[in-house]
Amino acid sequence: MSSDFEGYEQDFAVLTAEITSKIARVPRLPPDEKKQMVANVEKQLEEAKELLEQMDLEVREIPPQSRGTYSNRMRSYKQEMGKLETDFKRSRIAYSDEVRNELLGDDGNSSENQRAHLLDNTERLERSSRRLEAGYQIAVETEQIGQEMLENLSHDREKIQRARERLRETDANLGKSSRILTGMLRRIIQNRILVVILGIIVVITILMAILFSFRRH
Secondary structure, three states: OHHHHHHHHHHHHHHHHHHHHHHHHHHHOOHHHHHHHHHHHHHHHHHHHHHHHHHHHHHHOOOHHHHHHHHHHHHHHHHHHHHHHHHHHHHHHHHHHHHHHHHHOOHHHHHHHHHHHHHHHHHHHHHHHHHHHHHHHHHHHHHHHHHHHHHHHHHHHHHHHHHHHHHHHHHHHHHHHHHHHHHHHHHHHHHHHHHHHHHHHHHHHHHHHHHHHHHHO
């Protein structure tokens, strides 16, 4: 389950980075391109919301004792989502202000707005870089966890193989012991039969000796 959450997390980081980059470009685009870009950003914002919903569902399935860390991460992502939506609205408003200033010929205000937009764009790009770095770190950690799991599985497989070999050796030893015991029992039975036969012969010999002795008298 945690692997699904981390997959959604990586998709969310990449998607929000793309949204941040596009929001920064919106105020500088011509009207036709701006309209298309706005529609694209709105679509990606909806996709980001869907990812957050999927991540929220995954968190609800985590046992309560392990849910705290994921819940904190979800709150951070929801705050980031709200910040993106706010930046998107400001970007659209900023574009409208620039158009109005151009029509009114207010160059001073336009320059101030441009500087403010540049600062906002710089901040957004920095946030985007941090999200990408966080996504990369998550991918690296996931890969490390996968390698550790493979190593553990390899060790477990070796232990199972050694246990099977010991069982085979034990079965072989038990087979040898069984054959030895069977041979010993067979010899004991043979010896007893020989003793019985010898006893019968001795008894017969004694009886015959007694019989011959009576006949002589």
